[in-house]
Amino acid sequence: MNFNFINLQPYSNPQYFIYLLIALLPIIIGLYFGKRLKNYEAIFSLVFLFLIFDGNHWQEGINLIIYLIYEFLITFGYLHYRTKKDSPNKSWVFNLAVVLAILPLTAVKILIQMPKGTVPFVVGFLGISYITFKNVQVIMETRDGVIKQIDPLTYARFLLFFPTISSGPIDRYRRFKSDYEKVPSREEYIGDLQLAVRYLFQGFLYKFILGWFFGTYLLPKIAMRGLIAGNAIGGLKLSWWVVAYMYVYTMYLFFDFAGYSLFAVSISHFMGIHTPMNFNKPFISKNIKDFWNRWHMTLSFWFRDYIYMRFTFFAMKKKLIKNRIRLSQVSYFVLFLIMGFWHGLTWYYIVYGIYHATAICINDIWLRFKRKHKDQLPSNKFTQWFAIFLTFQFVCLGMLIFSGYLSQLWFGWQ
């Protein structure tokens, strides 16, 4: 029997939006008239989730279900432990809960690096990283005592919130819950719709026009020329094509990902949920720190709050490092190395992490130097533009490392 499954990967083509918006219509009309159709919304989300994980992707769907059961056990187990009367609130229990929560993601990251054919089953599922981030955040806030109770259904909706399931933006549970439990006033909701439409069309421009142009049209040509020129030169194999690749790849990555994020934010707004933005004009950053406050913001804020800050407090409490400057530097390295490993266990992701950690430390040193010598250093339009220019070059070079093209060039694999 030949089943023709309709399989819809999120935001992959323009038709997808037609199906999506038609399915959203009842929710939109409901919200406009002051009703949140929670049941319809649940069915709608399940249908679209099913369409992601059916057909050839069914093994991923099974993985998702197993994963959810596992994470629910951990989260609610820990919640129970933490909120019971006179909870001992032991650190080791908390640590164990976090380790168990990230265990599946870690396993997936290792397994996908195994040589082809050695792992006899389909590993992971679309969006495992982002669900894990959400989960860990809830466990951490439970530990802090900020989250005292979790409604299982709302929690499931939060984890599986359909518009952001595949690649974020990463929302926070308390923020999501407060949006989800209220119905916006008509004026507010019209404001949401206005943003939703704007983001949707900005997303079209970014992903389907600019992202396509840089990524699908230009990039393969440049990549090929760069490889040919590189093999002709020998040595480090660096030609001007590599420079072109660096800029084009950066543009592609930004427009593709920012476009995708805009779709997710737009669809959330149609549903009356204010999923946070992921990008804020990253290329006008005046330094690296500024860049990380503008680029993939929900991820970098997650890393800031749940890795950088946690590590810093931990190290301070245990008096591991006394010097505050040294401490922040170590924390940066911890943050960016973990981020690098999370991207994948390959040399260029790890180098990318070290690259940015080094950069942000140097940036801190420079800022301190600047503060001390305020009177001697000029600050005007030119220096500000120069800072933006320099940061941009630096960011692009980082993206070249991140792209893996150098690995392709030097070792023939990516």
Next chain:
Amino acid sequence: MSNRRRLWQIFGPVICAFILLLIVFLIPWDRTFSKEDIFEAANSQNTTVFKGVKMKQEAFDDGYVPFYGSSELSRLDPLHPSVLAQKYHRNYKPFLLGGPGSQSLVHFIGMQGTSSQLKDKKAVVIISPQWFTKQGQNPQAFELYYSPLETIIFLLNAKNTKTDRYAAKRLASMPTMKTGAIKTSLKLIAQGKKLTKTERAWLEARLRMLENEDKFFSAFQLRDRIQKINDQAKLLPNTYSIKGLTAIANEQAAKHTNSNRFGIDNRFFKTRLPHKELSKLRGSQRKFDYVKSPEYSDFQLMLEQFAKQHTNVLFIIPPVNAKWAKYTGLSQKMYEQSVDKIRYQLASQGFENIADLSKDGHRKYFMQDTIHLGWNGWIAVDKAVKPFMSTPNGRYNYAISDYFYSKHWQNRTKVKKIDLTDKASLKDK
């Protein structure tokens, strides 16, 4: 501001944009492509060009001759038909159609948009026995070459004939065809039913949109191989002679195949047949069978299309690299059996221009790699193409038979050997 007004300000522009887009796509635009674009397209082997219509139509009106084939067309050495035509200012220019994985069924669909342009004209088909596998058209490759535009042209012109029913059935069976108006219409045609008025109207609207898309976008992203053709042409002697060409072919081939004992192009050998791969392939094709295949009936669809257009067609049957076939265990007997079937199917219906090179796989520098023609092989092709192209265009009639759509024919193993030199007996049919 009232809510209604705000809503209008938000959604008004979106609605207007959609209406405008619909209008733009439904207006019957016209355009002509530049000669440079067409030349580039003819040699690009792009799937967008393959699936499109307008460029092919203009090209065939302007002295281009379609070369239907598959992966061998991309072997652009100095003796490739495109290079020879360019260098010696022939009265035709090859328009390369097909690439890896294209077989009869996608070619049949790919021919739907140009039937009036090819009326009483010429075409060349490189028909590889490798197409005639147990499965026939490879579904993944079908996905790559499938043209909704030309499928709709087929549907709108389809009649209740064996050919159209068979074609519709085959197309509907491809996994690429999921749901939607095209699939439903194909099923109707396959059952010998008529399309309803609404279906026709829907298909026509869709056709208009696809035609516009084709006109707007098919000149984008062409693979530019003009430079390469010109570079290759520089290697050729200025006056045409088989002797001169053979010298170049031997010289080039010797240089490009010195890394292995099979006479396979060095680069192909290095990238596609590294040691591990190579040892896996030893004896791996012993059981290959090109004799029983649904492809024979798909091929009949192509023939029927040529017959409808009264096109004069030259068929070229390429060999396999004999040293390679020996290594992989591919049976030459089986290969010849499938060639006999192809020859029978052609000659018995009046397609008499057949250049059968299937026994030349042992000749030196005849193949560029494992199964693809190169150097001296291309010269052998030119020996057939050159005289074929110099005959005047005319209306050719064929004696088409529906027998070739039957399972019986698909699975038949024994056929009468056709002697191509005996023109008198051919005429008998």
